[in-house]
Structures are given as C-alpha cells and as structure tokens.
Amino acid sequence: MPPFLLDDPTLDHAGTLLVLLRGAGLRVVTAESCTGGLVAASLTHHAGSSDVVEGGFVTYSNVMKTALLGVDSALLARHGAVSAEVAAAMADGALAHAPRTDIAVSITGIAGPGGGSAAKPVGLVWFATARRSGKTVTLSRVFDGDRASVRQQAVAQALDLVGQRVRS
Secondary structure, three states, X not given: OOOOOOOHHHHHHHHHHHHXXXXXXXXXXXXXXXXXXXXXXXXXXXXXXXXXXXXXXXXXXXXXXXXXXXOOHHHHHXXXXXXXXXXXXXXXXXXXXXXXXXXXXXXXXXXXXXXXXXXOOOOEEEEEEEEOOOOOEEEEXXXXXXXXXXXXXXHHHHHHHHHHHHHO
C-alpha cells in the first residue's frame, strides 16, 4: 500500500501557509487534477481553516475542467490538459468562480505510472497561481518517483507557490 500522502511535514507546511494567509488577510481556492484534492485536504485538515480557504475544484477530466472552471475545450485540444496554458486557465477559472477569493492555485500533471510520452513524461506537473491583484504565473516541474511520490511533491510545490504569491 502506498504511503499516506498527507504526512506530518505536508500538514505542517499547510498549517504554516494558513498562518501566512491569515496574517495577510487573504483567501485561497484550489483547482486540482492529478492531486485529486490533496492540496485542499492538507489545508482544511487544520481547524479554523475556513477563514482563509474558500474551497477547491477537483477537475480530473477535461470535461470537468470545462464545465466547472470554464477552460476552453479548444485550448485543451490545442495544448493538452498538462500544459502551462491549461494550468493558467484552471487557476483563472477557479478565481472567477470563487468571488471572495484572492489567490488560486492549479495543478495538472501526469502522476503515472502510465500516460507519459517523450514530450510529456510521467512526473511532469504544471502549476499556476492567479491573484486578483496580479497576473497569473505558471511553473512546471518533473518529479521523480512513483505515483504517490509525484503527487506528494506536487502538493508541496503548490503550497510553496501559494506562499510565494502571498508574499508578493
């Protein structure tokens, strides 16, 4: 059985981020694909998180990315779900659908073990953060390890990115 993905370091990381969000008076929303809601789960694990966490969208399929976040199906067809363009559209869509939120983070990737290609290998994950008072920023990482490890690393990266946006 794979290790539980929300280990103590991840939960501590999320708790630290909640303190940072609270101090800045900001609220966050997530839009997750390959992490299946783990970022939102790590944040909402902590009592009192509702004062800074608006919620999350788990949009694993392209249909759900379009239906819930407004990601253009032509954009998905042109770039694929695992791309900077779709990650940005997911973050922008989450922010648009959560009017009381200041920051959105999105994650779309290939956790494996299958589904990769030469152009988009297993472990490739695209992230985006959107902030009402700023532009949307994207970042990609290629993580090593099995499916659980890729997802774990993606959660940690997403938490880091939200923290960076809070500080900027």
